[in-house]
Amino acid sequence: MNPNQSSTPGGAVVSRETAARLAAQTVGPVLLPGEDGYDVECASYNLAVSHQPALVVGVAGVADVQAAVDFAAEQGLPVAMLATGHSALPTAGAVLINTRRMDGVTIDAEARTARVEAGVQWQQVVEAAGKHGLAPLNGASPSVGVVGYTLGGGLSPIGRTFGFAADQVRRVELVTADGRLRVATATEEPDLFWAVLGGKGNFGVVTALEFNLFPVSHIYGGGLFFTADRAAEVFNAWGRWTAGVPDEMNSSIALLQLPPLPEVPEPLRGQMVVHVRIAYVGAAEEGERLVAPLREIAPMLIDSVMEMPYTAIASIHADPPNPIPVQDRSGLLREFTPELVDAIVEHAGPDSGSPLVIFELRHLGGALERRPAAGNASDLQGAAFSLYAVGLGGPNEAEAIHAHLTRVLAAIAPWSTGRLFVNFLTAADAAPEQFAQAYLPETYQRLVAIKASYDPTNLFRATPDIAAA
Ligand SMILES: Cc1cc2nc3c(=O)[nH]c(=O)nc-3n(C[C@H](O)[C@H](O)[C@H](O)COP(=O)(O)OP(=O)(O)OC[C@H]3O[C@@H](n4cnc5c(N)ncnc54)[C@H](O)[C@@H]3O)c2cc1C
Known part of the structure; x- marks a missing residue:
C-alpha cells in the first residue's frame, strides 16, 4: 500500500493529502488509521465493537461538523457519529464524527x-x-x-x-x-x-x-437485592405488583451476575442476585407504602431504597460507568405471566448456566403511552415491559453469548410484541429488516x-x- 494512504477493513481509502485538506478547515483533529490519536478518538464504551473508520474527525463545533459532512459527501463516504460508543455499530470505511468536545x-x-x-x-x-x-x-x-x-x-x-x-x-x-x-x-x-x-x-x-x-429534586428510590434462588418468587411478585402501581412508581427487575471485585459490596460480590430497582416520584412516605409488599417477598441481601437527591439517580441501576465489552439483545413484551417467569428462570436463572451478566425487565406504560400532539418516530407500540440482556465478552466469547441470547429470545417469544425499541437495537439487529x-x-x-x-x-x-x- 502507498505509505501516504490509509485503508480500513471497510475498504475506503483516504490519502494523507486529502485528509490534510479537511484538517485545514477544522479546529478539531482529523486522523487516519495508524496516526497517533486515531485509536483514542475512535474508542468506544462498548469495547466489543472496534471503530475502524476511514477517517475520524474530533469536531469542536458546528463549522467542523459541516466541514466533515461536506468532505464525506465529496468523497462518497458514509458519515457515522460517535459520542460515547454505548451503541457502537461497525463504522469501517466511514467518516466518523466524534462529538465529545461539544460539551456545552x-x-x-x-x-x-x-x-x-x-x-x-x-x-x-x-x-x-x-x-x-x-x-x-x-x-x-x-x-x-x-x-x-x-x-x-x-x-x-x-x-x-x-x-x-x-x-x-x-x-x-x-x-x-x-x-x-x-x-x-x-x-x-x-x-x-x-x-x-x-x-x-x-x-x-x-x-x-x-x-x-x-x-424533581428528590425521589424515593434505590434497589432491593434478593438471592437468586428466590428468583421465581421475586419475579412473579414484582410482575403482579406492577399491575397496581400509579404512574409515579417506576421500577425494573434484573437478574445480575456480579463480578468478584472489591468495589461490589460483600453480600453481592461474585453472586447471582435479583435486583429490583425503584424510582418513585413523590413523597417518601407514599413511596414506602407502595414498596412495602416487595419488601415482604423474601429476605433481602441489601435494601437501599430511601429518599435520595435526583442527582444520585445513576446509583439505582448502577450500570458500569467505564468501558466494557458488551454483547446484547433486547425485546418488548406484551404481558407478564407465571409462564414467562418460568421461561426466564430456566434460561437466565441460577441453574441455567447463563453467561448473561444482566437480564433486565423494565415496567413501561403510564406516561410512556401518552404521546405528544406533534408525535415523533419513537414508539413502543403497546409494550408493557422492555427486556434488555447483556453478556460480557469480546470476539472470542461473542458466538457463545449470542447463541444463548438467541435461545433466551426464542423462549420468551410467546410474550413478545414482535417489535424492538430503537435504543436497545444492537449490532446484531443492524440488518434492515430487524431495524424495521x-x-x-x-x-x-x-x-x-x-x-x-x-x-x-x-x-x-x-x-x-x-x-x-
Ligand atoms: C449501559 C447502558 C445503559 C443504557 N441505558 C439506557 C436507558 O436507560 N434508556 C435508553 O433509552 N437507552 C439506554 N441505553 C441505550 C442508549 O440510549 C443507546 O445505546 C444510545 O444510542 C447511546 O447513545 P450514545 O451517543 O451514548 O452512543 P454512541 O454509540 O456514541 O452513538 C450511538 C448512535 O446514536 C446516534 N447519534 C449519536 N450522536 C449523534 C448525533 N450528534 N447526531 C445524530 N445521531 C447521533 C448515531 O446513530 C449513533 O450511531 C443504554 C445503553 C447502555 C450500554
Missing part, C-alpha cells in the same frame, strides 16, 4: 429547559439541572450520550411518570446531508423534527438539543420518505440504516 450545557431554570451540545453525557445535565431543583428524563447510565439516547426515544428510569425523553424535545439543531445547519421544531421543518426523534442518526448530525426539565421491527409499518414508510427528501444519497447510512430497506 445551558439550563434555563425559569423556562425549565436545557440546551445541550452533541457530546454531552447525561450526568452533566443531571447535575446542572439539579442545582435548580430540576431533572431531565435521563437514561439509567450516567455516561450515555444525551443526543444518541434521545434520538432513539429515551427510556428514563422516571419515564412512566413523564414519558419519553424524545417527547420533551423542543428544538433540534442539525447538519443535514447538504451541509446546512437546520433548526427543526414542531412548527419549523416539522417532518424532520418528527423523523429525527426516533430515526436516530439517519437524518443528520445533531449539534444541539433543547428539551424540557421537570421539578423498531417501527410500526406506517411510521417506517414515513421515515423512508422523509429520509429520501433530506438525505437522497444516503450519506447517513453508517447507523441503523432506514434507506437500506
Whole structure:
C-alpha cells in the first residue's frame, strides 16, 4: 500500500493529502488509521465493537461538523457519529464524527429547559439541572450520550411518570446531508423534527438539543437485592405488583451476575442476585407504602431504597460507568405471566448456566403511552415491559453469548410484541429488516420518505440504516 494512504477493513481509502485538506478547515483533529490519536478518538464504551473508520474527525463545533459532512459527501463516504460508543455499530470505511468536545450545557431554570451540545453525557445535565431543583428524563447510565439516547426515544428510569425523553424535545439543531445547519421544531421543518426523534442518526448530525426539565429534586428510590434462588418468587411478585402501581412508581427487575471485585459490596460480590430497582416520584412516605409488599417477598441481601437527591439517580441501576465489552439483545413484551417467569428462570436463572451478566425487565406504560400532539418516530407500540440482556465478552466469547441470547429470545417469544425499541437495537439487529421491527409499518414508510427528501444519497447510512430497506 502507498505509505501516504490509509485503508480500513471497510475498504475506503483516504490519502494523507486529502485528509490534510479537511484538517485545514477544522479546529478539531482529523486522523487516519495508524496516526497517533486515531485509536483514542475512535474508542468506544462498548469495547466489543472496534471503530475502524476511514477517517475520524474530533469536531469542536458546528463549522467542523459541516466541514466533515461536506468532505464525506465529496468523497462518497458514509458519515457515522460517535459520542460515547454505548451503541457502537461497525463504522469501517466511514467518516466518523466524534462529538465529545461539544460539551456545552445551558439550563434555563425559569423556562425549565436545557440546551445541550452533541457530546454531552447525561450526568452533566443531571447535575446542572439539579442545582435548580430540576431533572431531565435521563437514561439509567450516567455516561450515555444525551443526543444518541434521545434520538432513539429515551427510556428514563422516571419515564412512566413523564414519558419519553424524545417527547420533551423542543428544538433540534442539525447538519443535514447538504451541509446546512437546520433548526427543526414542531412548527419549523416539522417532518424532520418528527423523523429525527426516533430515526436516530439517519437524518443528520445533531449539534444541539433543547428539551424540557421537570421539578424533581428528590425521589424515593434505590434497589432491593434478593438471592437468586428466590428468583421465581421475586419475579412473579414484582410482575403482579406492577399491575397496581400509579404512574409515579417506576421500577425494573434484573437478574445480575456480579463480578468478584472489591468495589461490589460483600453480600453481592461474585453472586447471582435479583435486583429490583425503584424510582418513585413523590413523597417518601407514599413511596414506602407502595414498596412495602416487595419488601415482604423474601429476605433481602441489601435494601437501599430511601429518599435520595435526583442527582444520585445513576446509583439505582448502577450500570458500569467505564468501558466494557458488551454483547446484547433486547425485546418488548406484551404481558407478564407465571409462564414467562418460568421461561426466564430456566434460561437466565441460577441453574441455567447463563453467561448473561444482566437480564433486565423494565415496567413501561403510564406516561410512556401518552404521546405528544406533534408525535415523533419513537414508539413502543403497546409494550408493557422492555427486556434488555447483556453478556460480557469480546470476539472470542461473542458466538457463545449470542447463541444463548438467541435461545433466551426464542423462549420468551410467546410474550413478545414482535417489535424492538430503537435504543436497545444492537449490532446484531443492524440488518434492515430487524431495524424495521423498531417501527410500526406506517411510521417506517414515513421515515423512508422523509429520509429520501433530506438525505437522497444516503450519506447517513453508517447507523441503523432506514434507506437500506
Ligand atoms: C449501559 C447502558 C445503559 C443504557 N441505558 C439506557 C436507558 O436507560 N434508556 C435508553 O433509552 N437507552 C439506554 N441505553 C441505550 C442508549 O440510549 C443507546 O445505546 C444510545 O444510542 C447511546 O447513545 P450514545 O451517543 O451514548 O452512543 P454512541 O454509540 O456514541 O452513538 C450511538 C448512535 O446514536 C446516534 N447519534 C449519536 N450522536 C449523534 C448525533 N450528534 N447526531 C445524530 N445521531 C447521533 C448515531 O446513530 C449513533 O450511531 C443504554 C445503553 C447502555 C450500554
